[in-house]
Amino acid sequence: MSYILVNVLPKAHAYVKTKYSTYVSGINCMKTYSTYWEPKEPIVRTKTIPGPKSTELKSQLSTVQSTGTIQFFADYEKSAGNYIFDVDGNALLDVYTQISSVPLGYNHPKLLNIFKDESNLKTMINRPALGVFPGKEWPEKLNSILMNIAPKGLNKITTMMCGSCSNENAFKSIFIWYQNKTRGDAGFTTEEIDSCMINMAPGAPKLSILSFKGAFHGRTLGALSTTHSKYIHKIDVPSFDWPIASFPQYKYPLDENVAENRREDEKCLSEVQSLIDAYKKKDKPVAGIIVEPIQSEGGDNEASPEFFQALQKICKTNGVALLIDEVQTGGGSTGKFWCHEHFDLEYPPDVVTFSKKLQLGGYFHNNDFAPKEPYRIFNTWMGDPSKILLLEEILKVIKDEHLMTNVEAAGKVLKQGLLNLEKEFPQLLNSTRGRGTFLAVNCSNSKVRDSIVSTLRLNGVQTGGCGEISIRFRPALIFKEAHANIVLDRFRKVLRSM
Incomplete structure (x- = not known):
C-alpha cells in the first residue's frame, strides 16, 4: 500500500x-x-x-x-x-x-494517484500534437469523457488549451459556418484565396461577433474585442469594430423588482436586434453572439432564463450563431454541470466553450460548425491528453461523492x-x-x-x-x-x- x-x-x-x-x-x-x-x-x-x-x-x-x-x-x-x-x-x-x-x-488523493500509473505518466511525458499524431487512446477518451458531459444536442468537440483560445477558435468556426451558408456547395474562388492573404475582402470578409458590456471572454486579440470588463485588459491594443450590447443590470431582491427587471430585459434585447440591423447596414453582418450565463469578471451580472430564451430566438430569426461561454460557469458550481441548463432553452446553443474546472479548453458544437477542410481550426497541441486523465477522475469523484x-x-x-x-x-x-x-x-x-x-x-x-x-x-x-x-x-x- x-x-x-x-x-x-x-x-x-x-x-x-x-x-x-x-x-x-x-x-x-x-x-x-x-x-x-x-x-x-x-x-x-x-x-x-x-x-x-x-x-x-x-x-x-x-x-x-x-x-x-x-x-x-x-x-x-x-x-x-x-x-x-x-x-x-x-x-x-x-x-x-x-x-x-x-x-x-x-x-485530492484520487488525483495524486493518476500519474503513478506508468501508462498515464507516458501520456503526460509524450505530449502529442493532437491534430496530427494523437495517441491510440484519444478517440475512446474523447467519447467516454468529454462527449459524456457534452451539452445536450451537441455532438462534436474541438479541444484547446485554455478559455481564450477556445473562444478565439470558436469565433473562427462561426465565421466559417456563416460563409459556408452564403457560399453553399461552391468552392473557394481565386479572388477569395488571393485576397485573404493580404487581409482583404472577399477572402477576409467583414463579419462581426456581438458581445455585451461587462463581458469577459479572454485576452487574445479576437477574444479581447469581445471583452469589456476592465480597461486595463484592452488599453493600447487594437480592436475590431464589433457591436457591443447592454447586458441586463437587475435590481435586487429579484422577487421585489420583477416588472422593472423585465423591462430591463426587453431594453437590452431590443438593443441586440438594433445592433444586428445596424451592422448589416454597415456591411459588417453579425455572424455570432457570445454571452456568459453569468458575467463573471465583469461583476457577476446575471440574466433571467427569459432573457436567454429571447436572445436565442433573435439569433434564430437573424441567422446568427449563439455561443455560450461556460469557461467559468461550466463544471458544476452553479448546481448544474452547465449553467445554461438553468435556462430551459428551446434549442441547444450552437457553440459552448469551456476550460477552468474541466482542466483543458475547447468547445462543443454540432456538425455544421466542423470545417470540412483540414487545418482550418488547428494548432500544435490542440489540448492536453494528461488533462483528460485528470478530468476523467474528477468526473468520477463528482458522481461517486x-x-x-x-x-x-x-x-x-x-x-x-x-x-x-x-x-x-x-x-x-x-x-x-x-x-x-x-x-x-x-x-x-x-x-x-x-x-x-x-x-x-x-x-x-x-x-x-x-x-x-x-x-x-x-x-x-x-x-x-x-x-x-x-x-x-x-x-x-x-x-x-x-
Whole structure:
C-alpha cells in the first residue's frame, strides 16, 4: 500500500490517516470529506499577507517577470482540500480556487494517484500534437469523457488549451459556418484565396461577433474585442469594430423588482436586434453572439432564463450563431454541470466553450460548425491528453461523492448567510445573487470592497473581487456547509470591524 505524506504543520505533530491512506501532518485537522483531511479552520501566522517569505520570492521573481498581480506564493505541497497554504505557513480557506478552476480542492488523493500509473505518466511525458499524431487512446477518451458531459444536442468537440483560445477558435468556426451558408456547395474562388492573404475582402470578409458590456471572454486579440470588463485588459491594443450590447443590470431582491427587471430585459434585447440591423447596414453582418450565463469578471451580472430564451430566438430569426461561454460557469458550481441548463432553452446553443474546472479548453458544437477542410481550426497541441486523465477522475469523484447535491446544500447556506449579512450591514452590502456556490455580493463602493477582500484574507479567507464593487465566491465542489459557516463567521467579524 502506498502512502502520500503532506506536511501541513511541523513534523513533530501526529499524523492522521484518511480513507484513502493519505496522511496529513497536523493536530488542527478534521475529516471534512470522505477522501482527505484538511485544517479544521484557517491558520494565520503573519501580520500581513503576503508575509516575509512571499515578499522575498516576489522580489526574486520581479527581476525576470512582472509581479504586479501576485498576491502571495503558495505552498502546494502543504495545501489540502479547501485550504491553500502560503510559504509563510498561513492556511486560507479558499473560496476563490484559482479563479474558479479547482474542482476538487487541493491535493485530492484520487488525483495524486493518476500519474503513478506508468501508462498515464507516458501520456503526460509524450505530449502529442493532437491534430496530427494523437495517441491510440484519444478517440475512446474523447467519447467516454468529454462527449459524456457534452451539452445536450451537441455532438462534436474541438479541444484547446485554455478559455481564450477556445473562444478565439470558436469565433473562427462561426465565421466559417456563416460563409459556408452564403457560399453553399461552391468552392473557394481565386479572388477569395488571393485576397485573404493580404487581409482583404472577399477572402477576409467583414463579419462581426456581438458581445455585451461587462463581458469577459479572454485576452487574445479576437477574444479581447469581445471583452469589456476592465480597461486595463484592452488599453493600447487594437480592436475590431464589433457591436457591443447592454447586458441586463437587475435590481435586487429579484422577487421585489420583477416588472422593472423585465423591462430591463426587453431594453437590452431590443438593443441586440438594433445592433444586428445596424451592422448589416454597415456591411459588417453579425455572424455570432457570445454571452456568459453569468458575467463573471465583469461583476457577476446575471440574466433571467427569459432573457436567454429571447436572445436565442433573435439569433434564430437573424441567422446568427449563439455561443455560450461556460469557461467559468461550466463544471458544476452553479448546481448544474452547465449553467445554461438553468435556462430551459428551446434549442441547444450552437457553440459552448469551456476550460477552468474541466482542466483543458475547447468547445462543443454540432456538425455544421466542423470545417470540412483540414487545418482550418488547428494548432500544435490542440489540448492536453494528461488533462483528460485528470478530468476523467474528477468526473468520477463528482458522481461517486454526489458533489452536485453538495453544491446545492452548501450554496443555500452560503447564499442565505450573505442575505442575512446584507440585512445586518445594509450600509456595506447589497444585491446577493448567483446559483449554487457560484455567488456574489455587492459592496457600497470599490474602496469598501477592496478593504473587505484584503481583511478577509488576514482573517483566513481567500476570495476575490469582480466588476467595480462585487465580491465573488468560487469555492471547490467539495466546499461544504461547515466551510460556508466559517466563511460567514469571518465575514461578519470583518464587517463589524468596519
